[in-house]
Amino acid sequence: MEIPQPHTLNFTGVLSTSKTIILTKYTHFVTLSLFFLPLSLSLIINPTLQSQTFTNNPSNHQKLLTSYLLYTLTIHFFALCAIGTITYSAHHAFFGEPVDISNALKSLIFSFFPLASTAIAAYVVTLFISIIYVMLVVAVLMLVHNVGFVVIDSNSIYFTWFSITVGVVLIAIVVYVHVKWSLAFVVVVVESKWGFAPLMRSAYLVKGMRSVSLLVMLYFGVFGGLIVWMCFVSVDSILITTLASFFLMMFLLRMTAANTVLYNYCKALHGELVIEVAEGFDYEYMNLPEDDEKVPHVVGVVAA
Template sequence: MTPAHTLNLLGVLSESKRIINTHSRHFLALSVIFLLPLSCAIVIYPTLYHPAGAAAPDFVSTGINDTFKFNFPQTLIYILITYLISICALATITYSTFNGFYGRPVNFFPAIKSIIFSFLPLITTALAAKFFICLISLSFVMFIIVILKLVQNLGFVVDYNSSYFIYFCVILAVALGLIMLYFQVIWGLASVIAVTESKWGFEPLWRSAYLVNGMRSVSLSLILVFGGLIGIWVWMATNSVLGFSIVDDWRSWEFVLQTIMSSGFLGFLTLLLLHFTAANTVLYMYCKALHGELAIEIAEEFGREYVSLPFDDAKLPHIVTVISVS
């Protein structure tokens, strides 16, 4: 019998690892097709216009506008392609993890087909989240402007170069960052809901805020752990690529070492992205268990599919228990 996990971070990580290991070849194929190119795009693009050892662009002689116009088409194409790949990766891995949790067959072509049904819900949900984020940021900026105008109307002189003003800006930046982190926590399940429940727009945001209630500490821990690891690893991988660009002789041991290091960095970054996406899907299932929704669905799943369930214990639906501690 598969052991039951409590609803905590270790349980989420353990269950996502179990699903990935059970269908390792399937997730490996998805990672190679989607996550590995995404990792390469994240790491390599910052080095294209500013390779190691190259002089900084002379904005005085060339002009900032000319430089911006030169880079804008490539940047726009890069953003569109990267976002498209990330949408495909998110849809396929979420769909596969969701079915793996229930013990359903996890196949390659149905996972690819899920992109068609998940693409518009993911896009509209992302646009809805961006709308709220922009609205909050704009409100924050307007609040700062009102405070500065009020101080000036009271007869005080605002010295924008003073250390007090810098401290004030730092405090406001930290406050804005915490607000953004809060919404990231409560909206963390929105993409999973868009894929698994085919909801779109603002509805996945409200649904995510409802489900994550009671599991916010787990959601926050998941974001901090994987966000920190991915951020550090991207920085290390970017430095590795920058070092790789200054090696001229491909037959030297420096070239071989940089190649091995760059490949290792990209591979581990791909693994982090895979486990983060899978863990977020498992967190969604655990949140449903906390709200009493998962037991009913699993009972319906057994009643509908019990004849065709696999005999391998690792592929059976995972039972989640909710223990209330008074």
């Protein structure tokens, strides 16, 4: 058997390996990705639907907000189910282990509530960082205004540009934090951690691979965002909505699998993966099946 060149621990290797894993058990992963369908549909139709609903029912906001909250919780429930089952399957497939739907669903018994607690912890920290940042900016503005250095005019073009800059900096901070947390859900599923622990573990693992994590986030985020934007500006159509939801669902599947591969690459970079690989595999290589007949495909762990 001819051994292909090993993938280096980089963005291309993450995409290539995650794609191979999905194609190996394509029906299995597409089935699990259906959990992402409510989120995909929500991202496609929700902006327009929400605007029209609140416009047409201005006097019934309380009931609408309650319904919207239940709707959001339902979407998050299915999204966490998708992340848990896909991550479980992708991690086992990464090492050439058999995967099936029943085992993937059973894994949710142990991973769903830890995933939910970790998601809540991430939301709380992100909200806290955003509030502290905004309060700091407001405090600085009030200070310079009271001292008399500048006169704040909300209608000024300078104030507009200042507000845009503040917003961009906040987005950059949030993106940086989420790059550090990109492996948190994988840590929950694979290492059975929960709450704030997976966030800290992810921040440790992603050191040295932050650029790869950022590229994965941008790659799927930008293309997914373009799909949502094109549907928002296009004429409403059931066919367009269906196709866009499917493509977005597949993007979410690929991103989840890519983060799982990235997790294992990061463990290899930190010298932790050989402990798992040494039992049943060669010391420096992982065995990834190319098809159902277990034809070995060797992926070398080589630092870029």
